[in-house]
Amino acid sequence: MAKRQRRGSQRVTMGEVARLADVSPSTVSLYLRRPDEVSAHRAEQIQSAIDRLGYLPNVMAGGLASSRSRVIGVLVPTVTNSFFSETLETLERHLRDAGYQLLIGNTEFDEAREEELVRSILSWNPAGLVLTGFGHSRKTHALLSQSATPVVEMWDYGQPGLDMVVGFSHHACGRLIAEHLLAQGRRRTAFVSTHFQRDVRAQNRYHGFRDTVEAAGGTVVLQQLSGRSHAEETGRLTGELLEAHPEIEAIACSNDMVALGVLFECQRQGLAIPARVAVAGFGNLDFTASTVPPLTTIEPPRHEIGRRTARLLLDSLTRRIDGDARRLDLGVRLVVRESA
């Protein structure tokens, strides 16, 4: 006789496993959570029942009963950005190894959407939450503070933050590039960037760059793309830039994809890099080592952010973390190659 199929739900319950193993459901539960507190004999019976029935625990029931949910929400602007997706991947691996399931959401650089996602994720009663950066709506702040969920803000550093922080200073990145360029005697500069509205961190890097260049008596022309880094527009804007400001001897870019666009535009115009104009990026994307010429850039700790965020969050679930340890500045590294 075939078993009746329940409406789309899981077939085998813990009770059925218990019956087959000839123990009580609570013993099965105990076996699943703390195997060594069950006698070897029963453990074996239970495991073989589980295998025979193909039993899979029902996470929802478990979560409800224990009122703890092995779920962690992660909100990034977009998974489409390789910076965030690499961090995400590392974060996922570490958190999954610790038994947590990630709930990932794309805020699309929009605080209202972020708020919606926070609300939706809090409905899952998550053990923790990871957000990108410091920009959140008032309502989001309210939601989070009344929920008492541990929160890590990642990929940025330098503001108080909601709870825990793992990242680095983008202002410092801009400064680093500026200092490198200034040391070469380049004072007439430009900053070509993705739109600040889509990328506050690019804006912070710009500020760091501009402040440093201007403090040294140099100039900075800002050229903002209309949206995300689009190679075609990057080329066009770079062309306009160099025509309007032929004195420019260095171009800092908000990221490596923008720098790639600038590089190709210079090639098209026959401008020698770095002789005529230096070019620097941000991100140290894979291809930057083999462009012609190789690109000077900044290496952000994308995987380290994932690792440390996972660890900090996990630690905060088991023990009290004190003030200092709650905020991590991971720093960055300037990668000097030939383009600047």
Next chain:
Amino acid sequence: MAKRQRRGSQRVTMGEVARLADVSPSTVSLYLRRPDEVSAHRAEQIQSAIDRLGYLPNVMAGGLASSRSRVIGVLVPTVTNSFFSETLETLERHLRDAGYQLLIGNTEFDEAREEELVRSILSWNPAGLVLTGFGHSRKTHALLSQSATPVVEMWDYGQPGLDMVVGFSHHACGRLIAEHLLAQGRRRTAFVSTHFQRDVRAQNRYHGFRDTVEAAGGTVVLQQLSGRSHAEETGRLTGELLEAHPEIEAIACSNDMVALGVLFECQRQGLAIPARVAVAGFGNLDFTASTVPPLTTIEPPRHEIGRRTARLLLDSLTRRIDGDARRLDLGVRLVVRESA
């Protein structure tokens, strides 16, 4: 008097909302699920109670009670790959708009890991599951068939599949590129590729390419990278390739990042593209339009895959989908630019 804090769980329950709104819990439940079946008066009371208390429904409790879980699992090889992440983003938006939460997992191109993830996701009793491609372990097949969860395999086409399929033929992509090159009279070719073990779809494209070139009496030299597309290795292998096979007049690449590496290597060696050697990619990544020269490539329907996968899955949850409509070949488009 401050409310007692429950151990890390959600504070406000539906019961408390009901009490404040002076209705029964089930009326609150009804209001939340089908608002217009509740009288306007009570609806208002309930909503204001919800607002005052900051009530968020407990998804776990709801899911358990209804034994339907507005959860859909998605397994991709890696979110780090822009093809998958763009599909993922579109998929996420559409599915979330329909009220579903995505559970995303990285298989890391490993069937054993995929199996583990399938198991872990089935524990959530998902409404549906989205996998990438056709390669799954026997155990995964078993798990899925006994669970009766609707499954979409995406990003590929041309095999029976487990249930539903949304993608395109990678073999056809290889053929398309080959035909284009052959039409230009180029018969001595090479295929530079990421490692097949990490990318079966690249292998399929290679097969389509090779079969077509050889059928026309041409030759194909295969050059496989050791892992994922790494620009430095790509350059080195391309150098070796052109030295060992100076007769080569066209290089097809398994994707645009590889093609970029080839492009720069040719620049470094002073080989004119396409005069001396033609170069073609796959993916139509953003930068390909503005390389020097612009890259001939193939546009895969990355967003369309997300859209159609979401729709097919959603549809299959409400009505029976018949045979033909369960398998979608979305096709691809050859984008001819100057490099080939």
Next chain:
DNA sequence: GTGAAAGCGCTAACAT
């Protein structure tokens, strides 16, 4: 070490 019993917060009949 094991089992019985009481929920976790919600949904879904069913009654009214």
Next chain:
DNA sequence: ATGTTAGCGCTTTCAC
């Protein structure tokens, strides 16, 4: 249209 009741499948005291 609203309330009553009985679970959903598991975890967690608490006896034994």
